[in-house]
Amino acid sequence: MKVLANDGISKSGIVALEKAGFEVITTTVAQEQLINYINDNQISVLLVRSATTVRKDLIDACSSIKIIGRGGVGMDNIDVEYAREKGISVINTPAASSHSVAELVFAHFYGLARFLHNSNREMPLEGDTKFKALKKAYGKGVELKGKTLGVLGFGRIGQATAKVALGAGMKVIAFDPFMEKANLELEFFDGQKVNFEINTISKEEVLKQADFITLHVPAQKEYVIGAPEFELMKDGVFLANAARGGVVDEVALVKAIESGKVAGAALDVFEKEPTPEIQLLMNASLSLTPHTGAATNEAQDRIGTELAEQISSILG
Numbered sequence: 001m002k003v004l005a006n007d008g009i010s011k012s013g014i015v016a017l018e019k020a021g022f023e024v025i026t027t028t029v030a031q032e033q034l035i036n037y038i039n040d041n042q043i044s045v046l047l048v049r050s051a052t053t054v055r056k057d058l059i060d061a062c063s064s065i066k067i068i069g070r071g072g073v074g075m076d077n078i079d080v081e082y083a084r085e086k087g088i089s090v091i092n093t094p095a096a097s098s099h100s101v102a103e104l105v106f107a108h109f110y111g112l113a114r115f116l117h118n119s120n121r122e123m124p125l126e127g128d129t130k131f132k133a134l135k136k137a138y139g140k141g142v143e144l145k146g147k148t149l150g151v152l153g154f155g156r157i158g159q160a161t162a163k164v165a166l167g168a169g170m171k172v173i174a175f176d177p178f179m180e181k182a183n184l185e186l187e188f189f190d191g192q193k194v195n196f197e198i199n200t201i202s203k204e205e206v207l208k209q210a211d212f213i214t215l216h217v218p219a220q221k222e223y224v225i226g227a228p229e230f231e232l233m234k235d236g237v238f239l240a241n242a243a244r245g246g247v248v249d250e251v252a253l254v255k256a257i258e259s260g261k262v263a264g265a266a267l268d269v270f271e272k273e274p275t276p277e278i279q280l281l282m283n284a285s286l287s288l289t290p291h292t293g294a295a296t297n298e299a300q301d302r303i304g305t306e307l308a309e310q311i312s313s314i315l316g
């Protein structure tokens with residue numbers, strides 16, 4: 001049977017699929033030629049990421065398709081319900097990138113806590129002429145150990161972030177309207193395990209108590225963090241949004257930075273993607289990444305192998 005990985009797939013995914021007896025095609029077929037290509041080649045499994053769209057017309061036109069797979073989480077580019085009604089299995093890999101996103105949040109937090117985002121900009125320009133001034137400017141760093149991390153949204157990524165925080169010696173508090181508690185298992189290099197049960201508390205309490213706040217909620221109609229929420233936070237708080245653009249009010253964030261309420265913030269996602277506001281891009285208190293939370297080799301490998309496992313068990 002043939003698998004078309006139209007937006008690419010990791011080497012480990014190809015290996016696992018070939019081992020299970022599938023032929024894997026990694027050609028990127030243009031959207032308008034996709035229906036013909038699938039029919040000409042009798043493709044059984046269509047794998048996509050976010051670039052290729054799989055709408056009703058394609059589903060109706062391509063009777064050879066048995067599985068549609070999305071490497072990653074969001075399935076906005078697939079008519080999922082329609083495909084399922086037609087008896088097609090639709091699969092994704094929601095957990096594969098959780099730890100990668102969690103580590104990116106901590107890369108930002110450690111960077112912000114020691115001004116790395118600024119230091120890396122200034123050292124190439126003035127590191128030889130103003131070394132002492134820069135040393136003074138970046139001399140009041142903070143440690144994360146002993147501080148409180150507030151997690152808003154305690155699902156897969158929120159819990160992965162909490163585990164990293166626990167490993168770093170932080171206290172963890174969390175808010176999630178749909179979860180009372182979570183059991184976190186931390187596994188160490190030598191097989192030792194430690195279990196933590198964390199009971200969620202109110203959003204207000206999280207905002208009041210946390211030194212570092214990180215958002216891991218799905219897309220929402222309203223801001224999760226806006227001006228009233230910033231009011232509740234500690235002075236000098238750090239914030240990270242690696243969830244979705246639009247869950248943090250960016251205008252209120254810039255105001256909260258200017259007032260000193262927020263000491264620094266990390267943004268991996270933006271209200272306007274792929275053209276974030278210039279006021280954000282130029283803000284020295286922001287540590288910025290271009291939506292790369294899930295972009296690690298390990299996450300891509302897990303996506304590939306998880307898809308291969310699911311495909312084999314459905315068609316095997």
Ligand SMILES: NC(=O)c1ccc[n+]([C@@H]2O[C@H](COP(=O)([O-])OP(=O)(O)OC[C@H]3O[C@@H](n4cnc5c(N)ncnc54)[C@H](O)[C@@H]3O)[C@@H](O)[C@H]2O)c1
Pocket residue numbers: 073074094097098101152153154155156157158175176177178179216217218219220224242243244268269291292293294295
């Ligand atoms: N930066 C990246 O590259 C990247 C990569 C993957 C996922 N994401 C995003 O991360 C977010 C979380 O993903 P996940 O896999 O952990 O999802 P998840 O569904 O496992 O967890 C989301 C949690 O948020 C909770 N929640 C819903 N509304 C809430 C609210 N108003 N306040 C607090 N909690 C609320 C839900 O109950 C759920 O437990 C999603 O928005 C996803 O799009 C970003």
